[in-house]
Amino acid sequence: MEIPDKNAPLPETLTSAGKDETLKAFREMLRIRRFEETAARAYTRGKISGFLHLYIGQEAIAVGVKLAMQANDRVVGTYRDHGYALAQGSDANACMAELFGKATGLVGGVGGSMHYFDRPNGLWGGYAIIGNHVPVAAGHAFASKYLGDDAVTMCFLGDGAVGIGPTHEGMTLAGLWDLPVIYIVENNRYSMGTPLERTLPTEDITARAAGYGMARDRFELTDPFQVRERIGAAMKRAREESQPTLIEILTYRFRGHSMSDPAKYRAKGELEAFRSRDAIELSRRVLMEQHGMSEDELDAIDDEVIEEMDAAYTFADESPQPDPEHRFKNIMIPVPEEA
Amino acid sequence: MEIPDKNAPLPETLTSAGKDETLKAFREMLRIRRFEETAARAYTRGKISGFLHLYIGQEAIAVGVKLAMQANDRVVGTYRDHGYALAQGSDANACMAELFGKATGLVGGVGGSMHYFDRPNGLWGGYAIIGNHVPVAAGHAFASKYLGDDAVTMCFLGDGAVGIGPTHEGMTLAGLWDLPVIYIVENNRYSMGTPLERTLPTEDITARAAGYGMARDRFELTDPFQVRERIGAAMKRAREESQPTLIEILTYRFRGHSMSDPAKYRAKGELEAFRSRDAIELSRRVLMEQHGMSEDELDAIDDEVIEEMDAAYTFADESPQPDPEHRFKNIMIPVPEEA
Amino acid sequence: MANLQIREAIRDAMREEMERDERVFLMGEEVGHYQGAYKCSQGLLEQFGAKRVVDTPITETGFSGVGIGAAMVGLRPIIEFMTFNFSAVAFDQILNNASKIHHMTGGQFSVPIVFRGPNAAAHMLGSTHSQAFDGIYAHIPGLKVVSVATPYDAKGLLKSAIRDPNPVIFFESELMYAVRGEVPEEEYLIPIGEADIKRPGEQVTLITWGQSVPTSLEAAKLAEADGLDVEVIDLRTLRPLDEAAVIHSVKKTNRAVIAYHGWPYGGVGAELVDRIQRMAFDWLDAPVERVCYDDIPFSYAENLEHLSIPQPEDIYAACRKVAYR
Amino acid sequence: MANLQIREAIRDAMREEMERDERVFLMGEEVGHYQGAYKCSQGLLEQFGAKRVVDTPITETGFSGVGIGAAMVGLRPIIEFMTFNFSAVAFDQILNNASKIHHMTGGQFSVPIVFRGPNAAAHMLGSTHSQAFDGIYAHIPGLKVVSVATPYDAKGLLKSAIRDPNPVIFFESELMYAVRGEVPEEEYLIPIGEADIKRPGEQVTLITWGQSVPTSLEAAKLAEADGLDVEVIDLRTLRPLDEAAVIHSVKKTNRAVIAYHGWPYGGVGAELVDRIQRMAFDWLDAPVERVCYDDIPFSYAENLEHLSIPQPEDIYAACRKVAYR
């Protein structure tokens, strides 16, 4: 794996963005990071159980994709889904309460960390079986084409999801039928404890695009504006020509796969090197060096964000558990009278 | 689809082969064709039921592959499997009796047309769920590598099997683990009634090889010696370097998908054009034009072959059905005493 | 009344629903140009075009997932499995997506979809192509499961299934596509969840569905000749079970036989036994008997296959047994 | 005697069999370098090397198929599913290949393979990760199905499963990997197919397996305090069922309760009811009762999940019910 250069210059996409949008993106990324840290704390305290997969290190992707999206576009993701939700505009309280398994949660406490859905905000999941959302996302795009609703579906998957059959079938159909969908592989270099070279016969995941008759793109993540730009091109292709694209974004997660993973498999110095290119840190530098903001100003924003997440913690903690009868809800929809 | 040129010269691989081997290959191909015709007749007469998928038009592949094989190599195929069996040396009587559902059949009458297996002759199936043999064949190759038994596994699939997940997973593992397996797509231009362009996002199936980290080869079928040569290179790679290969052989089936298919979907003139490049006919021409054999001599061979297949018909017809208790056989192997 | 084959009743149901609702579409292998492997979609491509009658590559997981995703957006997909044997490669889509999405999204999304196609043994197809999935899909909460045996039921239930806001598994049979019966000219629906008494009787309750319905009716005739009056209940829906109809009958006859295509271990048959013994324990004069497949993968050979499938004589024998004859 | 966790007993079983037989290997996601998602393969990569402890990409169909193919050649694969929920994407390999190949090849090939991993609900994982596959795999002829609840049983049965010439589904539990118990130092095997009486009793037969074994033992204690003497039978093998052990007990107690992790419709529970009512009809003093999951996809919320899983009180209540208390 290629390790980033700590002394590389600041990315151009970031330095050429305006102050307001940089500040906004910085704040959004920070919200995700602080949310995750708060969740981790809650997990350690036994407030949250099950699996908890943190998005720390990859925030710029969710935030950048959101910047590229239009109102009725969709995001379909994996179990590592808190970042998408917050970036899409989901309420932090509801997100946190979902982790706590509370009635006020995003899906009423039935889903937990791995199964976030927020339809009004364009979040279409939250899928926890590797690859099985890839054809589902193709189905959303199929419906868009069928209905002519002009929406683009963005489907995220991990580097570990590339070898599994459902991914292949979903991409085959998307390519064959020219569906307006973008598949974004967040290649964070590991599938649980397994580095890419032990799960994939080739390094470049987008080498597969040819077999699917899809356009492709591949880049090392730097910042949200880079993502907006690169995804933007694919979006145009999807919206205007109904053409799918396979995109691989090289990135890195700073935490273990889930809370139970001490991540002993990392090479020495690897984490530090990636941390030095953390999009949040780079944005902070740009805001200070280029847009003249002070450390205090930025810390104040951080304090606000931390406060929001602390409040989410309290909200979640104080919310009631679902009503016992709730477990029988939403299993079967009654057949409407006229049918 | 590109249609063959009726007036193309005879293939060099065929004209440069010796008389003896040409005659032998001709005879083997003829055996398959006459077997299939006999089976079709039996089907029409109600002697055979279920699905019957004929190999007519593709015989040169099975025969050519056999020519390239060594003693303990394996063939793993689909439900269109009579050709592989006969080419591998399976007894025509047992093959026919299997179709008749008789106790003397290749697998005792329990499998029928779609489930041929003949271990002593290197035929490792006979799989009737599209794509689900692709990882199994990788498993045979895995075992070969594990045991160092020097065997190469050849796995056949149809053009229709390329989009399904199990195919993808099997090939991913073969590529990742450098397994001594050769995947041969017999692209006969149709998956049941569906031409390639409606099932695949790209025309060249071997475009996928890159994603699997595999070598590839692709050619229009001419004759068994061409197949021997092309497969031979892949075999060497498999046996000597433990490297998998993806091969696409463009071919054509002269009959419908199965006995119930009138094949109305063919374009005008298509069948005739492919028939004009029938490897059996070309071989006959070479034997006459180049090796000085007479029409009578060749007809005599045909008569012999027809006689063999008629005898197989009679054998199958006169064989007993399996014993009623046979249906409870081979479900569970008793646990040996020492275990 | 029209006299139709089951395949025609199925096609008419799809056609009428596609005419009624733009959101309904049909997707599967060979459903379009080929008109369906068993000709259940004859004429539909011509009438509705390739947008709504969609030929797919062999990608059961892919097109099942596409159907599910499209249903979440608001379409009404009908997914045809060429046979249900091939649904095994799409099992996860049905188990983990179709049946759960409404629940796991807290009701934000629903999956109004029909998965249909032939199920269970046909004739001499061997073990991989001769499996009944009743017990497997009926096991799963979040699904409805239907199995039809007449043109009338096929049409009325398929129309209901297409309109149902939930995922429905809809079982047909290769063996029965050519079975004929009367079907009204005017529109009608049959509600999912209601069993149908195909033959009233007083002495033994014979519960059945799918391919075993005609066989059970034959068995009832054999019994009749012997002075044993058998009530034949066609379940028609396997999930949810029409418990009331079953229990009502058993409380009358005090004896029950269950006859169906399917492996014996667990499944719909065992579930019925459980409900009967729990809800009619004091009424039962004999243990409930089941007549179903041998507990083995199927053989191709005609004689072996025949022996593994419930025949009228087997069912009749079970009726005699519960009546202590 | 050593005092081991179930995960250690499983590891020891694999280690001993790998030492004994070169053909045995372990394959699955994170089984090597990571030492297993639940640490069941701790130390094995180091001892046996990457040839025999094989990390795979996420390709359940792929590596299940590779295992099947390798078994046909003569190897003895142990395939780990990180959890059985992920076996759904490999369902076809188990249904159409593993269980059928010996039969459909006329006995030319066999598939000596073990599919193992945790099954059923753990703690707050939501609906896609909280499913019991007992009913689904036990339905399928050609498989053996085992479910273990103690370190002693886990080790003895896993060793037998690895030596078995047939495909074996071997269920463990995330919740129980840390459960401790005595395991002999010397080698032993437990035959597949034999139930174990975990607590003898005279008045009610309580049949259970897997995660419900400890819960059932607690229920029996509650009953004991109440003067109700419950016999707890741990099935240990779900296919083939140890019918004799079950029926023998029921003929003694005249009442039966079945407690397990799994959905109610069909499955192992219903199968047991069927066999009991058929083989001990005249001995039964009350309908057989079942205590299992709610008939729903699981919720993540702790309180809802708890309510959906059989608790000692629920099982005890069922025991009282069949005893008419």
Ligand SMILES: Cc1ncc(C[n+]2csc(CCOP(=O)(O)OP(=O)(O)O)c2C)c(N)n1
């Ligand atoms: C079919 C299936 N197999 C296994 C798992 C268990 N699992 C969950 S996440 C994961 C690793 C995924 O890695 P990757 O795709 O790279 O995504 P990342 O976690 O790095 O975001 C595994 C093995 C699963 N959820 N589904």
Ligand SMILES: Cc1ncc(C[n+]2csc(CCOP(=O)(O)OP(=O)(O)O)c2C)c(N)n1
């Ligand atoms: C998973 C699955 N889906 C569907 C089928 C039904 N089916 C059998 S053969 C076939 C067409 C296969 O075409 P191709 O792969 O091109 O092979 P060919 O028949 O041309 O040799 C189909 C759809 C099946 N056997 N398995």
Ligand SMILES: [Mg+2]
């Ligand atoms: Mg990853």
Ligand SMILES: [Mg+2]
């Ligand atoms: Mg083909």
